[in-house]
Each structure stands twice: as C-alpha cells, then as structure tokens.
Amino acid sequence: MGPPRWRVSNIVGTIIENNAEDDSEDDTVSLEPVARKEALMASNTLHNFMIQYKNTTPELLYAIRKVRDELQIDLNFKGKQTTIESYFDRV
Template identity: 95%
Template sequence: MASHLKGVAKSTMSDQIRKELCEYKRDNPASTQKDLQRWLEGKFHLKVSQGTISNTLKRSDDYLSAKIEKGRAEIKRHKPAKYLNPGKINVLDTIIENNAEDDSEDDTVSLEPVTRKEALMASNTLHNFMIQYKNTTPELLDAIRKVRDELQIDLNFKGK
C-alpha cells in the first residue's frame, strides 16, 4: 500500500465515481491530483492513491463517453482483458509445432524402484522437516502422517 495511505483500508472506485471524478477534473482543469484526492475523500469518504487518480484520468475519455447503466454503476472496475490479435500470431500452428517438437524429444528419466522401507523413511524425514516451520498447516502434517501410517501398515503386512 502507498506510504501516504498507511492505516487506511484499500479502497476501489465504482465506474460511476470514476466518471464523476473525470467530470470534476474536466470542469476544474487546474485541480491537481492531490486536490482530486481531497475532493474524493470529502464527497465520497473514499481514500485512494495518487496512482489510482492518475490511471483513472488516463482513461477519462472512456469514462466520459461511456453510458453507465444504472444497475452497473456500483460495479467496481477491473483492468480490461488483453487478447492476442489473431492476425499477428497463429496460436493453433504454434501449439501444433510445439507438440511435434515434444513428441520427437525423449524427456523420460528412469528412476530406481523404491522399497516400502525407503518410502517410510522418506515420509518420516519429510514429516520431521515440515514440523520445523510455523506456516505448515495441520492438514499437511495429517496427510503426511496418513501416508506414513499406510506405508507402515503395508510394510508390517508384507513382512509377516
């Protein structure tokens, strides 16, 4: 969060508020972005960063020309999705070409078979390692314990 907004909850503006901001700036061209921040706080009790003001003003033509539907006026704005221009890149040809390259290369790695005892030792090591970290969730530790217990049961059964 911006340093000048420390302790302030993150705020976002609806399209309607963005449109009003653009109209205010159009009607008061001498206003600075700091003035616009104060205006938003006074009128809407909304604190936003200078960057939000700047980004909104960059797109002021869109907001001022857009007819905002009554039901959509309070929907919060997100950046528009950017799509590839199909004329520039033929996505299908690229995918087919990459798949052909993948088929010709052999990426397989042979692994030695692991015994149940080695798997049990590995699960114990993993469990002990994960216990050391405070961010480890109890669910993860439970899952590791379940795997370890299944391996132990299987090892005991096969050993008899």
C-alpha cells in the same frame, strides 16, 4: 508508447519455436523401484521437515502422517502370515 510491433512478434515467434523444439525431445525418466522401508524413512524425514516449516498446515501434517501410517502397516504385514484373530486384535 509500447515496444515496436515487430519486436513483439519476433519474441513470440522465438518462444513458439523453442517450445516446439522442447516438445520433440524425449524427456522421460525411468523410475527406479523404491522399497517400502525407504519410503517410510523418506516420509519421516518429510514430516520432520514440515514440522519445522512455519507455513505448514495441520491438514498437510495429517496427510503425511496418514501416508506414513499406511506404509508402516503395509511393512508390518508384508510377508507375514497372520491369523484372523491377530488381525482384529490390532484393529
């Protein structure tokens, strides 16, 4: 025999009311700008952590490395004027 029906409906009603109250609150968070160098350091830290974590998949490590490499490339070329020859020497 389950719980009395009026208790279940009271619980459901309370949950619905609480969710309605939560939706009306403004919970937006303004994000502060992050420098590329800070993002690169964070990706290195994340990569090092994930290497130590036993359930890490090779695909996840590859994705983190790819992001890290893109950040590094962007950081290397940001603000530097290069010639087309020097670009293709790196590729």
